[in-house]
Amino acid sequence: MKWVGQALMAAFFVVGVGANCFGAIVWTRGHGDIGVEFKNSSLGLHFHLEDLSPGNFLGGIPSSAEAEPGDLIVGVPSARQTTRASGTAWNFTGATASAPFWILPNGDEGNHPFVGFAAETGEIGLGWTNFRFSVAAMSGPGQFSMWTGGSGGGDPVVRVSADRSINEFSINAGAHNHLNMGFTAEGMYAVTLQVLGTRTDNSTFSASDTFSFAVGDNAINIASVPEPSSILLLGITGISGFGLAWLRRKRLNVSKP
Numbered sequence: 159m160k161w162v163g164q165a166l167m168a169a170f171f172v173v174g175v176g177a178n179c180f181g182a183i184v185w186t187r188g189h190g191d192i193g194v195e196f197k198n199s200s201l202g203l204h205f206h207l208e209d210l211s212p213g214n215f216l217g218g219i220p221s222s223a224e225a226e227p228g229d230l231i232v233g234v235p236s237a238r239q240t241t242r243a244s245g246t247a248w249n250f251t252g253a254t255a256s257a258p259f260w261i262l263p264n265g266d267e268g269n270h271p272f273v274g275f276a277a278e279t280g281e282i283g284l285g286w287t288n289f290r291f292s293v294a295a296m297s298g299p300g301q302f303s304m305w306t307g308g309s310g311g312g313d314p315v316v317r318v319s320a321d322r323s324i325n326e327f328s329i330n331a332g333a334h335n336h337l338n339m340g341f342t343a344e345g346m347y348a349v350t351l352q353v354l355g356t357r358t359d360n361s362t363f364s365a366s367d368t369f370s371f372a373v374g375d376n377a378i379n380i381a382s383v384p385e386p387s388s389i390l391l392l393g394i395t396g397i398s399g400f401g402l403a404w405l406r407r408k409r410l411n412v413s414k415p
């Protein structure tokens with residue numbers, strides 16, 4: 159019955175990374191942005207989803223185009239798996255050359271959530287200069303990084319390196335931009351983003367929130383299972399060896415203080 163415990167641990171982990179119940183909604187396709195908002199004199203972060211078509215989500219559909227960070231897990235489908243490019247310019251990813259690597263690209267290729275960052279005037283009002291984003295914390299089975307460029311053989315422009323020695327990108331007030339995001343292993347990631355907004359009078363406001371990513375189809379499927387009993391059933395019916403390995407890793411993660 160050991161796997162029952164593992165499955166339960168996986169379920170607890172899914173809850174722990176921000177889903178509000180067993181069976182999280184996982185975003186797998188369509189355009190949306192992580193946006194800043196300014197409400198009641200407080201800066202915040204949220205998802206702004208441009209397309210709530212049922213085919214864009216697993217485990218349910220968000221009730222509103224504006225979703226809280228804990229309401230949704232960003233899926234990185236297995237179709238996004240590639241290998242890390244050669245060249246030391248890619249060392250910032252934390253992956254070795256030719257190692258498996260999962261990329262959420264900055265252009266919409268149709269088989270992934272097209273995730274950007276936005277500081278729309280309708281959400282923040284007027285009187286802002288820019289918003290500086292950084293990664294305040296990250297946990298997961300691998301490394302997380304962000305960059306622009308790098309397609310077609312060019313060198314990437316690093317925005318967030320896996321070791322966070324480089325860790326900032328900026329969105330101007332009223333602007334919207336997309337960056338590449340990289341992951342070095344399958345599984346669940348929790349990425350805490352911090353944003354510092356500067357107003358035209360040089361006053362600043364900050365906010366942070368944690369965004370969850372399910373990398374690989376196995377992680378997506380486990381995260382979007384609707385009932386605890388289904389998670390157990392998933393164990394009973396013998397998810398793949400990889401799935402059990404995933405559960406074991408989650409168990410180890412959970413048991414850390």
Ligand SMILES: [Zn+2]
Pocket residue numbers: 189190191272273274275334335336
């Ligand atoms: Zn966008």
